Structures are given as structure tokens and as C-alpha cells.
Amino acid sequence: MSTNRLVCEDVTKDHGGSFTLGPLNLEIAQGVTCLVGPNGAGKSTFFRLAASVDKPTSGALTLHGPGGPSLGYLPQEPQLPKAATCEEFLLYVAWLQRIPTAERARAVSVALERTGLTEQRKRKIRQLSGGMARRLGIAHTLVHDPALLLLDEPTVGLDPRQRIALRESISHVSADRIVIVSTHLVEDVRGLADRVVVLNDGSVAFDGDIPSLEELAAPDAPGDTDLERSIATLMGDAA
Numbered sequence: 001m002s003t004n005r006l007v008c009e010d011v012t013k014d015h016g017g018s019f020t021l022g023p024l025n026l027e028i029a030q031g032v033t034c035l036v037g038p039n040g041a042g043k044s045t046f047f048r049l050a051a052s053v054d055k056p057t058s059g060a061l062t063l064h065g066p067g068g069p070s071l072g073y074l075p076q077e078p079q080l081p082k083a084a085t086c087e088e089f090l091l092y093v094a095w096l097q098r099i100p101t102a103e104r105a106r107a108v109s110v111a112l113e114r115t116g117l118t119e120q121r122k123r124k125i126r127q128l129s130g131g132m133a134r135r136l137g138i139a140h141t142l143v144h145d146p147a148l149l150l151l152d153e154p155t156v157g158l159d160p161r162q163r164i165a166l167r168e169s170i171s172h173v174s175a176d177r178i179v180i181v182s183t184h185l186v187e188d189v190r191g192l193a194d195r196v197v198v199l200n201d202g203s204v205a206f207d208g209d210i211p212s213l214e215e216l217a218a219p220d221a222p223g224d225t226d227l228e229r230s231i232a233t234l235m236g237d238a239a
């Protein structure tokens, strides 16, 4: 059975200043890949390329998938229509996504179910908690069942319980698609990542799973856990 894959071949992005992203050579498979790195490392630049909002300066990103190259993108500050109910909003998104009329209700109920919002479907968006609103943001990227989901800092500003519920939703939806999550939070990496890509100054400083990342922890690097110390080590923060 073929599965979804995002292939980056010699991808670079030059904004015209001193920063250049890449060249990146990555093949990202299904499951959750966490993209980690300090401010300015190039995470948002990569997301804009992967979301086709921006074109690479050189190289190519190609999304391969049995269902076609569809994607969902949750920006850091999604704008949700506060006066609508969850269901009304998602039905509107389904219309925007050109889902045939007869299939819209089902697409919406699947997206609500996958993000744990079925019971909230009749509630106005303004009445949702921060965590539920963030899950609705994910639901709206899922209505058309995309092969690739790009989530930019999805857990920022949530309390610990909301973060856990959101991470569960993200893990749940990664079963049959590629999910790339950009995050600053080490606990998100621990709770979510099948694979971690650490970007530093536009280049891949690490690409692998959590146990192999933890092996890189310098004992004198700042942090309370091996995972924190290994990321700090890669950033050059070791004392």
C-alpha cells in the first residue's frame, strides 16, 4: 500500500538577506514530525514552502500520496468566525474546499469526531475554551482529509490539560497522514514526535527519533532532562 510522503530535494530559500534555508534533503513520512529550532531558524520559512504559499529559490518539494497532494495548514493565529457555531463554520469550510453538497455533513462530522468536538458542534465559537478553539482550528484543516497537515506552534498559550487534549487529537489524526508540528516546547516533542528535525540557522542540525536525540545531550548543557539538554547542545548553548 502506498502512503503519503513529502520529499524535499535540495530545497533552498533565500530571502535576500544573510539568512538562507537549506539546502534541505528530507523525506517525511506519515506520523508526527516535530520541527524544532530557535527563533529565526527557518521553521516558518519551511512551512510556507511546504504549504506552497512561497516557492523555493532552488530545489523541489513534492507531496506524494494515494489520495492526491492535498494539504491543511494551521497558522499560528488562525482567525475563526466567533459568531458561528463549530458546525456552521466547518460546513462553510467544506463548501470552500469544494466538497460535494451530499458529502459535506459527513466530512464535518468526521472532522469533529477526530478532534473530540462532536459534543461542541452546536456551540458558538466564542464560547469555546482556548484548547477547544485550537482543536477546531485543526478540525478545519481536516475537513477535506489532507495528505499533509502543517501545524505552526499549535499548543502555544494553552494550559497543561488543554495541551494534553490537543496532543491527543494531533496523534489521532496522524495515523493516516503526514503531520508536521513546529514547536518551541520540549514537552510537545516528548508527547508527540515520531521523528524530530532540529533546524538551526537554516540547516538541519539533527534528524531522527527521540532516543537518538537524547544521546546527544552534553552533561553541562542547560536543561532538566536529556531531551532539553540535547536540543540546547545542538543550539550551541552548552556551557
Ligand SMILES: Nc1ncnc2c1ncn2[C@@H]1O[C@H](COP(=O)(O)OP(=O)(O)OP(=O)(O)O)[C@@H](O)[C@H]1O
Binding pocket: 015, 016, 017, 019, 037, 038, 039, 040, 041, 042, 043, 044, 045, 046
Ligand atoms: N519574507 C521575508 N523576507 C526577508 N527575510 C525573511 C522573510 N521571512 C523570514 N525572513 C528571515 O528568515 C529567517 C528565518 O525566519 P523564520 O520566520 O523562518 O524562522 P522561525 O524558525 O520560524 O522563527 P520563529 O520561531 O521566530 O517563528 C529570519 O532571519 C527572518 O528574518
